[in-house]
Amino acid sequence: MTTISLEALAARVTDGALIALPPDDSLSPGALVHALVRRGLRGLRLVGVPTSGYASDLLIGAGCAVAIETAAVSLGEAGTGPRFAAAVAAGTIRVLDATCPVIHTALQAAEKGVPFMPLRGVLGSDVLGHRPEWHVIANPFAADDDPILLVPAITPDFAIFHASCADEEGNVWVGRRRELATMAHAAKHSLVTVERIVKGRMLDDEKLAPGVISGVYVDAIAVAEHGAWPAGLLDEYDADRAHISAYAKAARTEAGFSDYLAQHVHGQKAKSAA
């Protein structure tokens, strides 16, 4: 698999697509999200796997996203994503509130090719009350009354994430973040940025293989050094907490967010094109 540029990777995503992406602490694709904002996409529907943070807040604030299904939009100690909260207050984002294991389960359903999967719990939560598309059935294996939730499969159009490395066949190393494997299995297409390309076939190495997502799931790869920023990447680098904290402050207002975009997102375009 030959790599393409970050902007070419972003160009694969289409308006209105259903996009799955990981939270800030799990191989978040910061550089790719910046490129998506620069593309000026519209109508994206986001899925936090199972929550989201900076990446979703940016896409929502920039007007790229019209909906988000997630168990939270959190900047960690910096609280709720500010543009997400503002969009909720303004009614400009459709929020499909979920709970973490529902999203894992819905992606596992797509991974297995089944239309739904059951999950314990959730009954009695208002999260359920606002999801008329979910079903509660009587457990057919129980002798007594035993209601149980069925959630429909989520099949994203695109899974996007940033990983440590890929090999020349497009196999991608995500380490222990197996939820990214499930996300990639469930999605129709996976677009991946990596720190670097490595020689050889990682799937041939019994030690490395367990942390690999097979290239069969990967549509295209771009090299983006430090591409998780401002999020961190496994044991390679830490999150830039100061930056996220500054973002949280700036993004409290529309104007502050615009300044942020001009400086950190659109500014990057000129830099990378130079």
Next chain:
Amino acid sequence: MTTISLEALAARVTDGALIALPPDDSLSPGALVHALVRRGLRGLRLVGVPTSGYASDLLIGAGCAVAIETAAVSLGEAGTGPRFAAAVAAGTIRVLDATCPVIHTALQAAEKGVPFMPLRGVLGSDVLGHRPEWHVIANPFAADDDPILLVPAITPDFAIFHASCADEEGNVWVGRRRELATMAHAAKHSLVTVERIVKGRMLDDEKLAPGVISGVYVDAIAVAEHGAWPAGLLDEYDADRAHISAYAKAARTEAGFSDYLAQHVHGQKAKSAA
């Protein structure tokens, strides 16, 4: 976690238990199965994950098992397990024929703590017709008639397997054989043999962690060098095909099987006790 002897590990298993074990090409616990036969256990119910081979054939031939749920009992090119086939013909084993993904799915259901999970396919197979405990329901998410299979969770009493290594905290490295992780997650107890104990905590190493099963699932560990034999172990050693072929020949008759046990299983006891 301190390791115990192979015989002490085998002593944890109780008559009548539901035992999950992998096929011959996936960390099969040969030495532990020999020890179980030496214990003279009775009434075991086996689950091949998702098929089984030498290990099950031995336990069936030795009279330890009364039932087996599996997608196959196969010695590879050497064909159907001969003691299994003989027990089927004699009606001395209860066979719950399944198909591979049903067993994976049923263990995933137990892993998630749900009572059942759906699976596509299988409708129209006589495998389904002989499993009255399975349910076919109308997919509640479909507009049209769409029957779909639900299989009940399988929660083994014991998962048994042989792995490359464990660390001092009982974390076990199984590499890419993730079905063993699912099996261990689903089971109430996991009993594991390993080639060796390694220093440190494998879960602290981002490179090793993806191939590790956390010690939270592991009840006890015994060191058994070459403990998969006559099966092979990942990239460490190959299966002893000549031995399995000889076993397949010997086990065609009750007498040949008895001789085999005397020589290769009970004979080992004297050897290891010496």
Next chain:
Amino acid sequence: MSDERPIAIQEFLIASVVRLILDPNAPPARHIAVGMASPIPAAACWLLKKQGYDLRLSLLQRQTGGPFSEGGRELFDLAGQGRIDIFFLSGGQIDSEANINMVGTGEWPGDKVRFPGSFGSAFMYMATPRTILFREEHSARVLVEKVDHISAPGISQPEVWRRGQAQALVTGRCVFRFDGTRFILASIHPGETLESVDSNTAMSYLTPPNVPQTEPPSAEELALLRGPVCDEMLGTYPDFCRRVWGREATTPQETMFA
């Protein structure tokens, strides 16, 4: 060496959580999991580890290391299997039936104040035998008679699958026990009175006669908290460590699961 700094309110909360975990009348605590954004429970668990208690501790909020190899779903699978004995939840609102609201206030999905979201609460609250609720802010806007929205219910109908309920609610002013249907005031922190608790609480609760003062952390516990426990937490909760213990994370510290 005696530490003369006054006991911070967070240290009272941590000590209270420790007492609840060790409660001999509660189901066993062999494996405790701590979710995201939970510095007080995390500190309580680290304190127990540093005191040498034999318990398995799974902390979610770690970018590297950590107890899991199966990705983000392993915590929920573990809980589904019944392998997690204690979990901790908080909420933007908590009400008299132990319902928690992590979604927001105003119209759904939170047009007045939007909280981050429900995370795994709607599952974990029901899958875990013991849940300890914690919330540093004890005010009438947090402890309400009825939450605007239920992220996870405190009480379920008998036919609904559920392994346990809230054991207690620990706040910046007091500890409430939950008896399955209602909160009962169990102890009040120094500086608080029955009246100060009452005037800052909008949820109903029972006040028994003779409510004791909350037992403060011991000198040994304080020393552990301010030293080795803080060391462990600097990497994942730098703001909390700065606020409570005045410590700055100098170098990135990502200590491993222990």
Next chain:
Amino acid sequence: MSDERPIAIQEFLIASVVRLILDPNAPPARHIAVGMASPIPAAACWLLKKQGYDLRLSLLQRQTGGPFSEGGRELFDLAGQGRIDIFFLSGGQIDSEANINMVGTGEWPGDKVRFPGSFGSAFMYMATPRTILFREEHSARVLVEKVDHISAPGISQPEVWRRGQAQALVTGRCVFRFDGTRFILASIHPGETLESVDSNTAMSYLTPPNVPQTEPPSAEELALLRGPVCDEMLGTYPDFCRRVWGREATTPQETMFA
């Protein structure tokens, strides 16, 4: 260098499988999976790889290496996702409706002759757009009018979820195409006649006018089969390689997925 050895019947089967995979009228073949105990399909796929065709090949019967990192369920998940274009199945019995029996004969579960078991057939046959059936032994005991037991059904009711059916059945005597409801004789191997096929077949099938001879493997294909393809297969199918090509696996050879 010309190889004067006669063409083995297995080599005819392999060549026939190759032609079926390349059939331009069939759905695309981008990703082919080969299950356990399937040396003929494996050889056909290796032959295509060695000829430089751009296809992804996932072989199950490998102890090390291989295409998967998600354990034994990844093949089935891939098929469930619709990512496997072709799979291969065999059977102890195959019948006129393309039902396959991998369970056994006599009373369930096979008290007369017990086969190993159904493996993944009951799922894969329905999840895969194209299934190529293969069975070297072409006899009236294998190709029966009705199988004793159905491991996986050849035909499903219209409301039943199914992505495809059998494309063809390749035997040691001939190739049958399957048109969705019945088998049609497509070609017969050298040395066979319509009569020899008929007298060894207990299942019904259609015989069109002018049944051609099966196209033999080309000289180039034979050379690849007997050389590099055999090299790849020695590690996983030593008995097959010995029987067909007279080659012995000297050292353990576990070549990797390519």
